[in-house]
Amino acid sequence: xxxxxxxxxxxxxxxxxxxxxHLAGDHPIRDILDIGAGTGTGTFALLRRFPEAxxxxxxxxxEMLSHLRASAARxxxxxxxxxxxxxxxxxxxxxxxxxxxxxxxxxxxxADPDRVLRDIHTTLRPGGLLTVIExxxxxxxxxxxxxxxxxxxxxxxxxxxxxxxxxxxPHIGSDWPSRLTAAGFTILESRDLTVDIPSPLPETAIxxxxxxxxxxxxxxxxxxxxxxxxxxxxxxxxxGPQALRTRTDLRxxxxxxxxxxxxxx
Ligand SMILES: C[S@@+](CC[C@H](N)C(=O)[O-])C[C@H]1O[C@@H](n2cnc3c(N)ncnc32)[C@H](O)[C@@H]1O
Numbered sequence: 722x723x724x725x726x727x728x729x730x731x732x733x734x735x736x737x738x739x740x741x742x743h744l745a746g747d748h749p750i751r752d753i754l755d756i757g758a759g760t761g762t763g764t765f766a767l768l769r770r771f772p773e774a775x776x777x778x779x780x781x782x783x784e785m786l787s788h789l790r791a792s793a794a795r796x797x798x799x800x801x802x803x804x805x806x807x808x809x810x811x812x813x814x815x816x817x818x819x820x821x822x823x824x825x826x827x828x829x830x831x832a833d834p835d836r837v838l839r840d841i842h843t844t845l846r847p848g849g850l851l852t853v854i855e856x857x858x859x860x861x862x863x864x865x866x867x868x869x870x871x872x873x874x875x876x877x878x879x880x881x882x883x884x885x886x887x888x889x890x891p892h893i894g895s896d897w898p899s900r901l902t903a904a905g906f907t908i909l910e911s912r913d914l915t916v917d918i919p920s921p922l923p924e925t926a927i928x929x930x931x932x933x934x935x936x937x938x939x940x941x942x943x944x945x946x947x948x949x950x951x952x953x954x955x956x957x958x959x960x961g962p963q964a965l966r967t968r969t970d971l972r973x974x975x976x977x978x979x980x981x982x983x984x985x986x
Pocket of ligand 1: 763780
């Protein structure tokens with residue numbers, strides 16, 4: 722799902738790395754840290770933008786890092802990526818001093834994001850850039866009325882997801898500008914990263930919709946009404962008039978909040 726997300730949002734991510742390069746000005750970007758790198762969405766976008774850079778990709782998950790390693794080898798980029806397994810909740814690992822630190826959809830996972838932000842501040846060279854990206858809601862794909870089931874199924878799923886995420890990820894949707902400022906960063910730019918793809922969707926976006934809705938289906942297995950569960954199952958079948966793949970009314974809509982900041986002291 723993360724790799725498909727990277728493909729679907731590739732243009733917007735490229736715009737964002739261009740903006741970071743512009744804000745870096747004359748400061749060379751050579752050492753980059755990707756915090757909670759996952760399968761490498763940020764890592765690869767940054768390597769493309771900064772051809773002299775290497776990226777230390779930090780993640781607590783061996784599975785994510787081995788996926789990232791395999792992609793790096795496939796793209797002949799293994800010598801520019803240093804995967805580092807570390808649980809940042811347990812403390813800051815030994816890392817090079819960084820010119821740019823990237824934290825995409827990862828800060829809200831931290832048990833104590835303020836402590837991690839202070840460690841990031843220490844690791845970033847003065848004048849370096851920290852970019853934080855947070856997505857408060859999963860992307861949306863479906864029209865309200867699917868022509869079967871009770872209208873509003875996707876909205877009901879999102880309400881349940883919001884409750885679950887608030888319970889399990891208490892820092893989601895928190896006041897990141899205040900936290901960044903308190904940790905010593907100056908916000909250079911706040912922006913939204915919005916992906917809007919109208920119907921009919923290209924194949925990658927349909928696969929992205931399928932992967933995301935499958936994940937929602939399993940995350941909410943115990944909470945969905947039987948009717949909404951059956952509606953989702955019909956959408957997720959590979960064939961048939963109700964299947965995602967055969968529908969012509971899907972779209973992608975997602976928004977992330979982005980803060981590009983710098984260490985000024
Ligand atoms: C939603 S994914 C985002 C991945 C990637 N940055 C992206 O934008 O696609 C969050 C990542 O943070 C990692 N993560 C969560 N808690 C962590 C921690 N305490 N230390 C290091 N990584 C962590 C997870 O393993 C996961 O790969």
